[in-house]
Amino acid sequence: MVTQAAFCVLFLLLTIGTGLGQVPQLYLYGGLSLNGTGFSPVSGTAGAGLDLETNHMLAVAETWTNSAHKQDSGTGYEIGTQAQLFSRTARNWYFGAGARWSEVTTSIYSKQGWHPTFGGGKDFMRESFSARAQLMYVLPGTDHLNALQGPELSLRLPSPASPAHLFYREAIGIYEFNQASVPGDSGIHTRSFTSSVQFTVLYRY
Secondary structure (H helix, E strand, O other), X not given: OHHHHHHHHHHHHHHHHHHOOOOOEEEEEEEEEEOOOOEOOEEEEEEEEEEEEOOOEEEEEEEEEEOOOEOOOOEOEEEEEEEEEEEEOHHHEEEEEEEEEEEEEOOOOEEEEEEEEEXXXXXXXXXXXXXXXXXXXXXXXXXXXXXXXXXXXXXEEOXXXXXXXXXXXXXXXXXEEEOOOEOOEOOOOOEEXXXXXXXXXXXXX
């Protein structure tokens, strides 16, 4: 499933780039994640993606894996893929939407789902400094059991709009979700909150 989803989003980005006469740039990344409720506190993460930057739009397609174990089984990992398309406006602002698919697999169960996303950001461009700040909101999508949703804030130094190859990215997510069901309680009326922080270094070719 992840191979099919990753292929679809990467093909979409390549198609958009070809139509605009642009070649998306490949990037690889790796780092650490500080995980919230239900997962091991610290895990490793790695991924790859394609980045397309033009004067009027930007697009990103990415696939990743995270080694976080679920605390209920002491095993597991996450894989996922996402694609986002944005339109640039005046003064380096951009707005758009996308979709994300992810799957958590453990030794005793697995669960997966699609989540629509929407939001925007801004590039801060100076002669000797640049950065990109972005805020996205993750919707529940097909995640009917936990109905996870919430905002994700990310900061990238320097901005991907610059010609740089090496980047630092920090992402913070704050989510609400339904508690997992237990005998006598479906969990759908018990909302909880969790958060995660990710620190990664990216190299763009």
